[in-house]
Amino acid sequence: MHPREQTIFALSSGRPPSAIAVVRVSGSQANQILAALAGKLPAPRLAGRRLLRDVAGRPIDDAVVLWFPGPASATGEDVAEFHVHGGRAVLSALLAAISAIPNTRAAEPGEFTRRAFENGKLDLTEAEGLDDLIHADTDRQRRQALRQLQGLLGNRARDWRERIIEASALIEAGIDFSDEGDVPAELMAPALKMIRALHGEITEVLAAQGHAERLRDGLVVAIAGPPNVGKSTLINQLARREVAIVSPHAGTTRDVIEVQLDLDGYPVTVIDTAGIRETDDPVEQEGVRRARARAADADLVLWLTGPGVDAEGRPVGTAPVWVVRNKIDLGEGAPVAEAAVDRTFAISARRGDGLAELIEALVGFAGEFFGTGEGALVTRARQRELLRQAADGLQRGLILVKDGEELVAEELRAAAYALGRLLGRVDVEDVLGAIFQKFCIGK
Numbered sequence: 001m002h003p004r005e006q007t008i009f010a011l012s013s014g015r016p017p018s019a020i021a022v023v024r025v026s027g028s029q030a031n032q033i034l035a036a037l038a039g040k041l042p043a044p045r046l047a048g049r050r051l052l053r054d055v056a057g058r059p060i061d062d063a064v065v066l067w068f069p070g071p072a073s074a075t076g077e078d079v080a081e082f083h084v085h086g087g088r089a090v091l092s093a094l095l096a097a098i099s100a101i102p103n104t105r106a107a108e109p110g111e112f113t114r115r116a117f118e119n120g121k122l123d124l125t126e127a128e129g130l131d132d133l134i135h136a137d138t139d140r141q142r143r144q145a146l147r148q149l150q151g152l153l154g155n156r157a158r159d160w161r162e163r164i165i166e167a168s169a170l171i172e173a174g175i176d177f178s179d180e181g182d183v184p185a186e187l188m189a190p191a192l193k194m195i196r197a198l199h200g201e202i203t204e205v206l207a208a209q210g211h212a213e214r215l216r217d218g219l220v221v222a223i224a225g226p227p228n229v230g231k232s233t234l235i236n237q238l239a240r241r242e243v244a245i246v247s248p249h250a251g252t253t254r255d256v257i258e259v260q261l262d263l264d265g266y267p268v269t270v271i272d273t274a275g276i277r278e279t280d281d282p283v284e285q286e287g288v289r290r291a292r293a294r295a296a297d298a299d300l301v302l303w304l305t306g307p308g309v310d311a312e313g314r315p316v317g318t319a320p321v322w323v324v325r326n327k328i329d330l331g332e333g334a335p336v337a338e339a340a341v342d343r344t345f346a347i348s349a350r351r352g353d354g355l356a357e358l359i360e361a362l363v364g365f366a367g368e369f370f371g372t373g374e375g376a377l378v379t380r381a382r383q384r385e386l387l388r389q390a391a392d393g394l395q396r397g398l399i400l401v402k403d404g405e406e407l408v409a410e411e412l413r414a415a416a417y418a419l420g421r422l423l424g425r426v427d428v429e430d431v432l433g434a435i436f437q438k439f440c441i442g443k
């Protein structure tokens, strides 16, 4: 039997041991597996309590089982669910009993979702939303993923694709009916009007994004500065735990230390780095090199200074730099040089003065960086790229009108093709492999 026709099974809940574990089975053997282990099948979609037994009749666990006959199931195939006690031995006995049934095998990562996709239960943008929802850490990530899972982008793309095909049909009808190759204006004019409107709608969605797709990865804020100014003290304050070693010894931090923060629903990665200075110690030199590299890649740099330390020596990058004067409990310190500085703050990382203002500013920065977000439909580079291709195709179509209707029709085909790929309708194999492999097993 082809692997695609085999019945797949997996532990779909978290890592054991857990109070309850859910094992899912999907495929034509699901019915037989359920009957073999649980005896009588429960009514569709209603929970039934059963003593599960292996093929030799030995009891496995007292369980709750569910039966979802296809096509009205998550994958579109017959699906069975076993809700068992989440111990390792229970699970290995259950999985062994299932795999003893012919034509069954352990599922690949994302394989349940892939089958759902192949059976038309969701389009590719929805599958991507599902993956994001499972991995969402913050509330804003969750809401964005849910919009995607609900098909907001997919629905727009389907509508655009249908209208492009309609416009092509008008133009191609014109090409077929004209002997001179001149498409009559009564066909061409409405087609061009549609193309212009479509181009406007797609570019509007692309423009409304801000950095919405970065909401999946988060914003990176680097704390950098000379040694001993209190960078590690600040990251500990932001994280509210001791993630980095603090000491009066200059050159304490060498590795890059990262913490993930949820700032008002925005995912923010804050990194603490080695104090930047000239040094003969090769280990510290490597730390300084990493500090410079990470600060250069960050979305925002907090350049820390302290009393008697000037604000010069900042790494040059494209990211905005905020100068944060620390240790104000010790006095005012050197005035901040204003050149090339986007904002300035005065704090005491040790006592906590000024931290609320700094955090509020970070939340504001994240809000601007990600855009208001609620309307954002594009969450991945893949989606953005294909929408751009569709918009470019439409634009070229409009430009090529003077060179002949065939060329316009060809550009429209390319635009419709890009949207088809967005939805996973065409040349899916390569894309699917890449996307579903990253899913969890059991999803």
Ligand SMILES: Nc1nc2c(ncn2[C@@H]2O[C@H](COP(=O)(O)OP(=O)(O)OP(=O)(O)O)[C@@H](O)[C@H]2O)c(=O)[nH]1
Pocket (backbone or CB within 6 Å): 226, 227, 228, 229, 230, 231, 232, 233, 234, 245, 246, 247, 248, 249, 250, 251, 252, 253, 254, 273, 274, 275, 276, 326, 327, 328, 329, 330, 347, 348, 349, 350, 351
């Ligand atoms: N008075 C005062 N001392 C502080 C403050 N913040 C940090 N310190 C002290 O400054 C010293 C250095 O702090 P760290 O957080 O280790 O500084 P750092 O910038 O990470 O140092 P390196 O990793 O060595 O570059 C420690 O003794 C801290 O207790 C502050 O706001 N006020």
Ligand SMILES: [K+]
Pocket (backbone or CB within 6 Å): 227, 228, 246, 247, 248, 249, 250, 251, 252, 253
């Ligand atoms: K230090």
Ligand SMILES: [Mg+2]
Pocket (backbone or CB within 6 Å): 231, 232, 233, 244, 245, 246, 252, 253, 272, 273, 274, 275
């Ligand atoms: Mg440090």
